[in-house]
Amino acid sequence: MKSSTVDVLIVGAGPAGLAAAIELKKNGVKNVRVVEREKIAGGVPRHSYHLGYGIRDLKRFISGPAYAKHYVDQALKTGVEISTSTTATDWVDLNTLSLTSPFGIEQVKAKAILLATGARERARSARAVAGKRAAGIYTTGSLQQATYLESLYIGKTAIIVGTEHVSLSAVITLKHAGVKTVAMITEKRKHQTVFGAPTLLRLIFGFKLHLDTKIVEIQADQRVSGAKVRSGNKEWVIKADTIVFTGDWIPDHELIRRANLPIDSSYKSPITDSDGLIPNTQIYSIGNLTLPIKGADKCAVEARKIARKIAKKIS
Numbered sequence: 630m631k632s633s634t635v636d637v638l639i640v641g642a643g644p645a646g647l648a649a650a651i652e653l654k655k656n657g658v659k660n661v662r663v664v665e666r667e668k669i670a671g672g673v674p675r676h677s678y679h680l681g682y683g684i685r686d687l688k689r690f691i692s693g694p695a696y697a698k699h700y701v702d703q704a705l706k707t708g709v710e711i712s713t714s715t716t717a718t719d720w721v722d723l724n725t726l727s728l729t730s731p732f733g734i735e736q737v738k739a740k741a742i743l744l745a746t747g748a749r750e751r752a753r754s755a756r757a758v759a760g761k762r763a764a765g766i767y768t769t770g771s772l773q774q775a776t777y778l779e780s781l782y783i784g785k786t787a788i789i790v791g792t793e794h795v796s797l798s799a800v801i802t803l804k805h806a807g808v809k810t811v812a813m814i815t816e817k818r819k820h821q822t823v824f825g826a827p828t829l830l831r832l833i834f835g836f837k838l839h840l841d842t843k844i845v846e847i848q849a850d851q852r853v854s855g856a857k858v859r860s861g862n863k864e865w866v867i868k869a870d871t872i873v874f875t876g877d878w879i880p881d882h883e884l885i886r887r888a889n890l891p892i893d894s895s896y897k898s899p900i901t902d903s904d905g906l907i908p909n910t911q912i913y914s915i916g917n918l919t920l921p922i923k924g925a926d927k928c929a930v931e932a933r934k935i936a937r938k939i940a941k942k943i944s
């Protein structure tokens with residue numbers, strides 16, 4: 630089995646991981662390696678085609694793919710080693726990670742390990758919604774990948790579950806895929822996005838917004854045909870062939886759990902000090918793993934700050 634040593638090993642090549650890697654190199658750290666399980670580095674912004682990225686960190690207003698490209702290009706320019714199709718699967722000890730890639734298994738030891746594994750939306754299975762498993766069920770993330778990266782057929786009509794910022798991205802992605810949003814529903818009494826945004830989109834795209842409404846069952850055969858929903862004592866069916874579960878984020882904390890490190894009971898993120906350091910380790914948490922969900926620019930700015938402190942410590 631191959632084994633190697635680097636100064637800093639970063640898991641996850643999203644905005645947080647790449648911004649930290651660049652900053653570490655700029656501050657004199659010699660060997661910085663970023664591992665990314667996807668074939669292409671860049672994280673979530675890679676498949677988030679709308680504008681809205683780069684405001685705080687790059688002082689620009691650009692699309693997700695342009696933003697991801699910026700960070701990947703900068704990382705390569707500053708000499709960061711990026712290994713794609715490489716997953717950090719387990720710990721050998723708290724300074725060494727085991728990696729799996731098409732080249733086999735590898736162990737990498739580092740003076741500091743930064744976990745930048747991000748967060749994901751809770752899928753249907755984690756939300757305990759009754760009904761069959763069927764085609765036509767997505768999260769915003771999987772919808773964006775299927776639409777923008779794989780150009781797959783999505784459907785004709787959709788129900789969006791959730792009313793966060795990301796739910797609005799889902800409406801725009803569905804429109805791009807030629808799918809009409811017929812309803813947006815939330816169990817909450819108020820939406821959680823910018824004032825007026827759902828109303829504006831509702832007027833533009835012509836869907837119904839149902840507050841205080843819960844999805845109780847997905848109706849489906851091979852493919853989704855609708856959803857039974859409930860508000861108070863009233864139950865009814867909304868017809869659609871696609872359902873998108875949006876928001877309701879959970880940090881991608883698998884490696885934290887595998888190391889038996891403490892997890893915050895409400896946010897399900899690792900417990901760290903104010904510098905992102907997990908007490909009694911050389912393991913740091915950055916980006917959305919620390920607290921879902923922040924904008925990519927905020928993740929990048931915070932990651933840079935933490936990286937400067939790490940650089941001072943280890944070089």
Ligand SMILES: Cc1cc2nc3c(=O)[nH]c(=O)nc-3n(C[C@H](O)[C@H](O)[C@H](O)COP(=O)(O)OP(=O)(O)OC[C@H]3O[C@@H](n4cnc5c(N)ncnc54)[C@H](O)[C@@H]3O)c2cc1C
Pocket residue numbers: 640641642643644645646664665666667671672673674677679680681682683715716717718745746747748769770773795798799881884915916917918922923924925926927928
């Ligand atoms: C639909 C949508 C729209 C958004 N719109 C905006 C917007 O307009 N503006 C904005 O600022 N923000 C937006 N965001 C938020 C932004 O994309 C995230 O805040 C940002 O991507 C978080 O960066 P991150 O590096 O923490 O995590 P991510 O971007 O999630 O990157 C984490 C990376 O870690 C990798 N990884 C995970 N586990 C492992 C492992 N074990 N081994 C190797 N690699 C691993 C993943 O494959 C992933 O590439 C949006 C998010 C979504 C989902």
